[in-house]
Amino acid sequence: AGGQVNVSAGSLTIIGRDADGFPSGVSGRALPGSSGRPGNVSIDVAGAFELRDGGILNIANEARVADPSTIAASTLSVRAGELSVSDANILASSSENVSAGRIAITTIGGLRLTRAAISTSALEGDGGPITITAGGPVLVKDSGVTTSVTGSTNGNGGDITVSAPALALASGFVLANTAAPRARGGNVAINVGLLVPDGSNVFIGGARIASFRTGLAGFNVIQAAAPDGVAGQLDLTRPELNLSGSLVTLLVPSIDFGLLGRDVCSAGTDSSFTVLGAGALPAAAAAPLRISPQPRR
Numbered sequence: 001a002g003g004q005v006n007v008s009a010g011s012l013t014i015i016g017r018d019a020d021g022f023p024s025g026v027s028g029r030a031l032p033g034s035s036g037r038p039g040n041v042s043i044d045v046a047g048a049f050e051l052r053d054g055g056i057l058n059i060a061n062e063a064r065v066a067d068p069s070t071i072a073a074s075t076l077s078v079r080a081g082e083l084s085v086s087d088a089n090i091l092a093s094s095s096e097n098v099s100a101g102r103i104a105i106t107t108i109g110g111l112r113l114t115r116a117a118i119s120t121s122a123l124e125g126d127g128g129p130i131t132i133t134a135g136g137p138v139l140v141k142d143s144g145v146t147t148s149v150t151g152s153t154n155g156n157g158g159d160i161t162v163s164a165p166a167l168a169l170a171s172g173f174v175l176a177n178t179a180a181p182r183a184r185g186g187n188v189a190i191n192v193g194l195l196v197p198d199g200s201n202v203f204i205g206g207a208r209i210a211s212f213r214t215g216l217a218g219f220n221v222i223q224a225a226a227p228d229g230v231a232g233q234l235d236l237t238r239p240e241l242n243l244s245g246s247l248v249t250l251l252v253p254s255i256d257f258g259l260l261g262r263d264v265c266s267a268g269t270d271s272s273f274t275v276l277g278a279g280a281l282p283a284a285a286a287a288p289l290r291i292s293p294q295p296r297r
Contacts (some may be wrong), residue, residue: 001040002028002074011047012080014055014088025056028074036063036098041076049080051116055088056194059284064096068125074101082109082136085116085143092120093127099125099223100147100158111164113143113172113273115214120147120158127158127178134164140172142214146184149178157224157232159269166194168219170200176224176232177209185224192237205234 004030017023026037038059043049051057059076076092083105092101100120105111111134120128127147134140147158157178167190176186193204199218203210209220222233 001035001037002030004028004039005041006044007038007042008044010045011049011205012043012045013050013052014057015050015053017054020272023054023056025058027056027058027060028076029058029060029097030063032062032096034063034097036061036065036068036071038074038101040074042087043078043080045078045080047081049078049083050086051088052084053087053088057090059092059101061094061101062096063098065098065282068098073099073128075104076101077104079106081107082111083107084112084114085118086112086114087116089117089119091117094122094125097124097154098122100128102128103130105132105134107129107134107136110134111138112141113139113145114141116143118137118143118145122149122155122203124154125149126156127176129159129186130161132162132164136164137168137194138164139164139168139170140174141168141170144170144173144175144212146173146175146177146212148175149180149183153180154183155180157226159186159188159232161189161191162190165192166196167192168196168198170198171214171216172197172220173212174222175210175212178226178229179209180226181228183226183229185226187233187234187235188222188224190210190222190237197293203255204236205231207231 014024021025026041028041030036030038038061041059046207059074092103094100100122127149132149149155157176160176174186178185197220201218202220204222206223206225208227209225210223224234
């Protein structure tokens with residue numbers, strides 16, 4: 001089994017790659033032919049933690065084992081005063097038949113993701129869960145928080161929980177999908193007081209797996225799809241939605257098909273982001289969204 005890695009610091013910066021493209025970072029791996037038990041990685045930073053320009057935090061399982069159910073999931077945990085991830089990744093992956101590890105991130109202040117990923121992925125096992133708990137706002141810009149299963153034989157999507165005072169999405173994706181047949185998508189819980197999507201659009205649900213795309217204004221996705229299985233549950237608190245400096249009440253989850261319909265698919269019962277069907281909103285929430293501006297505060 002891989003050993004434990006513990007990093008404790010007042011502040012921490014992980015930057016870049018070497019001349020051969022090998023990234024700076026902290027990792028634990030179970031190599032092919034091993035027992036399939038990567039070590040845990042724990043990062044504890046009292047102040048600012050910056051991960052950028054190709055840096056990586058990673059736990060990876062590359063071993064195929066006889067009985068995957070006997071392998072306990074490893075954990076990658078990060079605690080920081082504040083965390084900024086730019087052009088860099090925080091990953092827990094499994095490229096064989098073992099389930100992916102867990103990622104747990106806790107910040108006293110804010111969390112910023114820019115062209116970055118916090119991701120668990122599995123081929124034949126389950127996607128690992130991701131938990132993000134922030135004392136300040138969370139920005140997901142041209143970035144994704146994903147727990148995906150890419151294989152076609154087995155594996156449920158991992159669960160995702162985001163808890164913060166505010167969540168801003170700018171080409172931001174929160175995906176707990178699986179491509180495996182008869183599997184289920186992960187459960188997604190978004191517990192925030194304020195939701196700020198660019199373009200005032202966030203697409204929720206859908207039976208087909210959305211492709212991650214950046215730089216497309218208003219293309220923000222929260223999804224737990226399982227095209228050949230059972231979609232995961234989406235649990236969003238009903239936060240206030242900030243539009244043009246005014247605070248308004250978001251009565252039902254926001255679904256706007258305008259931008260998406262022109263670019264990917266049209267709205268309707270066979271759309272990737274329809275308001276009815278597996279993985280979408282319940283029929284009670286299928287009415288068009290009407291937002292009445294409230295007085296400025």
